[in-house]
Amino acid sequence: MEWLQRTWLRLWDNMTAVTLGIKGVGVVIAALVVYLVVATGVGMYWSLEPAPFDVRSEVTEDGQAPVVGTATLNALVGITEVLLDKPGGYLYNDRMPPGLWLDNIPNWEFGVLVQARDMARALRKDFSRSQSQSTEDPDLIEAEPLLHFDNNSWLLPATESEYRKAVKALLGYEARLARNDDAAQFYARADNLRGWLADVSTRLGSLSQRLSASVGQKRVNTDLAGDNEARQSTAAAGELEIKTPWMEIDDVFYEARGTSWALIHLLKAVEQDFAPALEKKNALISLRQIIRELEATQSTIWSPVILNGTEFGFLSNHSLVMASYISRANAAIIDLRDLLSQG
Numbered sequence: 001m002e003w004l005q006r007t008w009l010r011l012w013d014n015m016t017a018v019t020l021g022i023k024g025v026g027v028v029i030a031a032l033v034v035y036l037v038v039a040t041g042v043g044m045y046w047s048l049e050p051a052p053f054d055v056r057s058e059v060t061e062d063g064q065a066p067v068v069g070t071a072t073l074n075a076l077v078g079i080t081e082v083l084l085d086k087p088g089g090y091l092y093n094d095r096m097p098p099g100l101w102l103d104n105i106p107n108w109e110f111g112v113l114v115q116a117r118d119m120a121r122a123l124r125k126d127f128s129r130s131q132s133q134s135t136e137d138p139d140l141i142e143a144e145p146l147l148h149f150d151n152n153s154w155l156l157p158a159t160e161s162e163y164r165k166a167v168k169a170l171l172g173y174e175a176r177l178a179r180n181d182d183a184a185q186f187y188a189r190a191d192n193l194r195g196w197l198a199d200v201s202t203r204l205g206s207l208s209q210r211l212s213a214s215v216g217q218k219r220v221n222t223d224l225a226g227d228n229e230a231r232q233s234t235a236a237a238g239e240l241e242i243k244t245p246w247m248e249i250d251d252v253f254y255e256a257r258g259t260s261w262a263l264i265h266l267l268k269a270v271e272q273d274f275a276p277a278l279e280k281k282n283a284l285i286s287l288r289q290i291i292r293e294l295e296a297t298q299s300t301i302w303s304p305v306i307l308n309g310t311e312f313g314f315l316s317n318h319s320l321v322m323a324s325y326i327s328r329a330n331a332a333i334i335d336l337r338d339l340l341s342q343g
Contacts, residue, residue, distance in 0.1 A: 043098030046088030047105050049257065052298075053078055055269045068273055069127070069186025073174040075269035076119050079112055079262045080147070080167050084160055093154045107251045111258025113151055114203065119266055120144040120166070122196040127186055128173075137184060139176070143169035190277045190340040193270065197337050200263065204330040207259060210252045211323035213242045214308050249319055250306040256322050260297040260329075267291050283339040286332060293329040297322055 055075040057066030084090050091099045092106040124140040146166035153159045176184035244252055271278070271287055278284040301318070309315030 039098040039101075042088075043102055046091065046098065047102060048087065049105070049108060049261070049298075050082050050086045052261070052264065053082075055265050056272050066272070067177050067180070067186075068188050069177050070174060071269040071272040072119070072123075072127070072186070072266070073170060073177065075265040076116060076123070077167055077170050077174070079265055080116050080163060080170075083109055083112055083116075084163060084167075090160050090163070093152045093159050095154050104250060104254045107254040108258035108261075110151065111255040111260075112262040113147075113258075115200075115259055115262035115266060117144075117147050118199045118203070119196070120147045120170075122192075122199065123173075126192040126195050127188075128184075130185065130187055137173060139169045139173035139184075142166075143173070186273070188274045188277055190274075190281060193274050193277065194337050194340045197333055197340075201330055201333045201337070203259065204326050204333065207252070207256045208323050208327045208330060209242070210244055211256060211319040211326065213244045214249050214252075214317060214319035215243075215310055244319075246308070249308050253306050253319055253322055256326060257297060260294045260326065264291055264294050264298070267294070277340075281339050281342065283336055286336045286339060290329050290332045290336065293325050293332065297325045 055071055055078060057070040057074060088099060088105070090109065091102055092109050094100050094102075094106075120140070121144055124136055124144045128137040128140055129135075143166045146162050146169065149157075149159060149162040151159055153162075173184060177186060267287060267290060271284070271291075275284065278287060303316070303318070306318045307316045308319065309317045311317065311320065
């Protein structure tokens with residue numbers, strides 16, 4: 001009888017342990033499901049693109065006009081701070097969900113970052129210097145390489161910490177401009193503007209080609225521009241098959257969105273800081289048209305995915321639409337540079 005009782009108690013203990021084990025697994029699964037649902041919702045929120053902001057410098061309290069260059073600094077600092085402080089913060093270097101799962105907004109970030117880097121280089125190389133033999137500004141010497149720090153560094157140091165140091169240096173330069181420090185200068189000349197616009201044009205040209213290649217194209221090789229005496233390091237075919245990989249189509253699209261978003265702010269700042277030079281060259285309207293073309297790239301995307309239909313197919317091709325706007329903006333920039341070069 002005692003043996004039977006002990007056997008029954010053993011069976012009961014085993015059944016209880018199994019039941020508790022099943023409940024434990026159920027709790028773990030339920031917690032995982034809740035986490036995935038919450039992470040998905042957070043990821044969707046983090047994927048919302050930031051709204052535009054005002055970059056124009058206001059008239060000072062004593063009624064004086066804004067110091068030349070402050071609008072451009074406002075734009076550069078502003079787009080960099082958006083990278084760091086938007087919902088989710090800087091996501092390109094995330095190693096944990098939901099940031100790890102996202103790819104659209106990190107590519108958007110990269111487009112913004114490239115424009116921030118180009119403007120920081122233009123400030124250090126051209127805008128803050130009167131001629132090629134003049135000295136570089138100390139704050140810009142610090143800020144420019146910090147913005148060129150590895151954009152995918154997670155720790156020791158983190159990318160965000162280096163970019164915040166760059167913002168601090170840029171704010172130092174802006175503060176010195178605002179208080180009319182003789183050692184801090186911003187030269188709003190047409191030739192300086194042409195140099196930066198040349199960089200913008202090459203960026204937009206590359207993006208336009210990558211966007212257009214979403215459907216695959218055969219292109220004539222124009223690398224040597226028809227110069228019979230020109231040479232290149234590696235021989236290439238007369239015709240090239242260009243196609244953006246299917247998995248990279250949305251990446252290129254969002255990089256173009258980020259690039260355009262950043263350029264809208266920078267060009268609006270340039271419109272204020274370089275207004276006299278632009279008016280003298282009769283180029284102000286051309287600049288505003290470029291901004292208008294780029295603003296069209298920021299229209300709401302109603303499709304849940306970036307579609308890649310053929311040129312005249314049944315489905316839309318978002319990349320080709322984006323390429324159209326960017327190509328027109330780039331053509332207008334080329335014309336603007338010609339206007340600025342005229343006497």
